[in-house]
Amino acid sequence: MNxxxxxxxxxxxxxxxxxxxxxxxxxxxxxxxxxxxLHRQLGEDVYFLTGTAEHGSxxxxxxxxxxxxxxxxVDEYAAKFSLAWDELTIAPDDFIRTTExxxxxxxNLFFTKLKDSGKLYEGDYEGWYCxxxxxFKKESELVNGVCxxxxxxxxxxxxxxxxxKLSEFASILKEKIETDEFxxxxxxxxxxxxxxxxxxxxxxAVSRRTAKxxxxxxxxxxxxxxxxxxxxxxxCSAIGYESDRKKFDKYWPADFHIxxxxxxxxxxxIWPALxxxxxxxxxxxxYAHGFFxxxxxxxxxxxxxxxxxxxxAHQYGSDAVRYFxxxxxxxxxxxxxxxEKLKExxxxxxxxxxxxxxxxxxxxxxxxxxxxxxxxxxxxxxLSEVSEAFHSLNFSEGLVKIxxxxxxxxxxxxxxxxxxxxxxxxxxxxELLLSLGALLYDIALKLSPVMPETANKIKTxxxxxxxxxxxxxxxxxxx
RNA sequence: CGCGGGGUGGAGCAAUUGGCAGCUCGCAAGGCUCAUAACCUUGAGGUUGGCGGUUCGAAUCCGCCCCCCGCAACCA
Numbered sequence: 001m002n003x004x005x006x007x008x009x010x011x012x013x014x015x016x017x018x019x020x021x022x023x024x025x026x027x028x029x030x031x032x033x034x035x036x037x038l039h040r041q042l043g044e045d046v047y048f049l050t051g052t053a054e055h056g057s058x059x060x061x062x063x064x065x066x067x068x069x070x071x072x073x074v075d076e077y078a079a080k081f082s083l084a085w086d087e088l089t090i091a092p093d094d095f096i097r098t099t100e101x102x103x104x105x106x107x108n109l110f111f112t113k114l115k116d117s118g119k120l121y122e123g124d125y126e127g128w129y130c131x132x133x134x135x136f137k138k139e140s141e142l143v144n145g146v147c148x149x150x151x152x153x154x155x156x157x158x159x160x161x162x163x164x165k166l167s168e169f170a171s172i173l174k175e176k177i178e179t180d181e182f183x184x185x186x187x188x189x190x191x192x193x194x195x196x197x198x199x200x201x202x203x204x205a206v207s208r209r210t211a212k213x214x215x216x217x218x219x220x221x222x223x224x225x226x227x228x229x230x231x232x233x234x235x236c237s238a239i240g241y242e243s244d245r246k247k248f249d250k251y252w253p254a255d256f257h258i259x260x261x262x263x264x265x266x267x268x269x270i271w272p273a274l275x276x277x278x279x280x281x282x283x284x285x286x287y288a289h290g291f292f293x294x295x296x297x298x299x300x301x302x303x304x305x306x307x308x309x310x311x312x313a314h315q316y317g318s319d320a321v322r323y324f325x326x327x328x329x330x331x332x333x334x335x336x337x338x339x340e341k342l343k344e345x346x347x348x349x350x351x352x353x354x355x356x357x358x359x360x361x362x363x364x365x366x367x368x369x370x371x372x373x374x375x376x377x378x379x380x381x382x383l384s385e386v387s388e389a390f391h392s393l394n395f396s397e398g399l400v401k402i403x404x405x406x407x408x409x410x411x412x413x414x415x416x417x418x419x420x421x422x423x424x425x426x427x428x429x430x431e432l433l434l435s436l437g438a439l440l441y442d443i444a445l446k447l448s449p450v451m452p453e454t455a456n457k458i459k460t461x462x463x464x465x466x467x468x469x470x471x472x473x474x475x476x477x478x479x
Numbered sequence: 480c481g482c483g484g485g486g487u488g489g490a491g492c493a494a495u496u497g498g499c500a501g502c503u504c505g506c507a508a509g510g511c512u513c514a515u516a517a518c519c520u521u522g523a524g525g526u527u528g529g530c531g532g533u534u535c536g537a538a539u540c541c542g543c544c545c546c547c548c549g550c551a552a553c554c555a
Contacts, residue, residue: 013555015555016554018553018554019553022554022555024555025555026555028555058553188483188484192482192483195482259555261483261550261555262554289555290555291549291550291555292555293548293549296548297548298548298549298554299554299555300553300554306554328491328492329492330493333484334485334548334549335492336491341491344491344503344504345503348503348504349503351515351517352515352517352518355514355515356514356515356517356518357514357518358514359513359514359515359517360513360514360517360518361513361514362514363513363514364513364514367513368513396493400493400502403503410518410519411518411519411520413513413514413518413519414511414518414519414520415519417511417513418513419511419512419513469514473514473515474515476515477515477516477517
């Protein structure tokens with residue numbers, strides 16, 4: 001027997017507190033939650049981390065706009081995120097905020113080590129600086145030499161910054177990715193990263209002179225830490241990088257960083273290079289999921305078509321939203337969602353499918369057997385493929401397998417005609433319902449990482465001494 | 480030649496390593512009555528964007544072309 005439980009450390013990006021949670025951030029966090037639940041089911045020592053990124057000029061500006069001081073502002077937004085995850089039945093083990101002491105101390109230690117590694121140097125950052133954007137613009141971003149956002153000519157600015165020798169890490173990174181020591185999913189993303197590395201890596205500036213509300217460099221108070229690096233380090237600071245080395249050694253390296261495809265370069269190139277520089281192990285895997293369009297249109301604030309997962313959860317139930325997002329789009333690919341599609345899935349799969357099957361089976365148990373099932377049975381259907389699919393993050397595939405079992409059960413019932421059989425051979429009806437009950441129980445177990453509340457309802461009903469059809473349907477049909 | 484993702488029955492999607500083209504919704508006909516007017520069966524509907532190539536065999540591999548979308552510009 002293994003006395004030491006396997007650990008499983010899984011993370012989401014930490015979210016910028018400029019905006020409330022939306023369907024995209026919800027999706028990432030949901031996927032991580034499902035994996036966390038899956039591994040908890042196996043009895044593993046799971047550490048599921050999410051949180052908020054609270055440094056940066058934009059945060060300072062937004063706070064000012066909202067008429068709040070920065071601390072009030074970030075507190076409010078961090079709470080919004082935390083509450084949203086609650087409403088989606090997402091249960092992280094830890095929630096880190098970059099303004100927390102444990103993070104700030106860890107980042108200071110991290111940068112000190114980085115400097116000691118000899119991989120930092122002072123250099124000049126030159127480029128077109130748009131005062132409106134408060135950021136440097138690449139030549140390619142300018143239209144007729146003018147910033148297209150603010151329609152003004154940027155200034156050529158030379159700024160003294162600290163740089164990280166990212167260029168030195170190209171070949172080692174390439175090797176670790178190619179040998180799968182550092183895994184990137186899906187495969188298309190791995191290839192994308194490799195081809196990016198093959199084009200050569202440039203050193204990056206890791207400090208800024210202009211940023212508001214950012215951490216100062218420990219050895220150069222004139223400069224602030226580039227917020228992206230501050231944010232990346234949350235994965236280490238949360239598990240005690242600075243304060244509790246024992247805990248850190250237990251959980252690091254992360255088993256999975258779940259991210260959106262937009263931040264691949266930060267997680268698959270810059271982040272591992274930084275870790276190599278300070279002598280820490282690389283995460284085992286990064287999984288980049290795709291993006292949603294809404295009714296074929298890109299989701300954006302200006303179009304006003306951003307979907308709010310919390311509002312949807314209030315209306316349809318958090319399990320329904322969780323099911324929909326993971327079933328509708330194969331994880332890793334882009335996909336299209338809409339409230340119409342959610343309703344369609346809800347009625348077809350949840351109300352008519354799982355809900356109705358559960359209803360007819362429990363009803364027959366109550367009616368034909370007086371709720372007295374007796375001995376438990378082995379499920380007549382092998383659902384091990386479901387777990388395999390979930391473990392590979394093929395959520396939609398696993399869910400399809402479950403719904404195949406539901407269709408199978410409906411067919412079996414129609415073929416067996418228990419409503420006739422009960423008059424002539426009640427024993428056979430009992431056998432049939434025993435195995436249907438076992439199948440439903442197994443479905444609940446397999447489904448529980450994705451739909452924890454529904455799974456509990458099913459299990460609870462089937463564990464009763466006298467099984468009765470519950471008064472409330474699992475999923476009342478929506479008109 | 481900026482990078483990336485796609486084009487599959489009316490709609491939306493799926494097809495590990497090339498091997499009888501599947502699913503959901505919708506539509507048509509029938510069946511059943513235990514169930515949330517649910518469920519089951521059958522049917523109609525496709526030259527898998529186009530052309531060419533490799534192969535015994537291509538939605539899948541190769542070449543060229545056409546079209547759509549995303550990123551590159553707040554946004555997962």
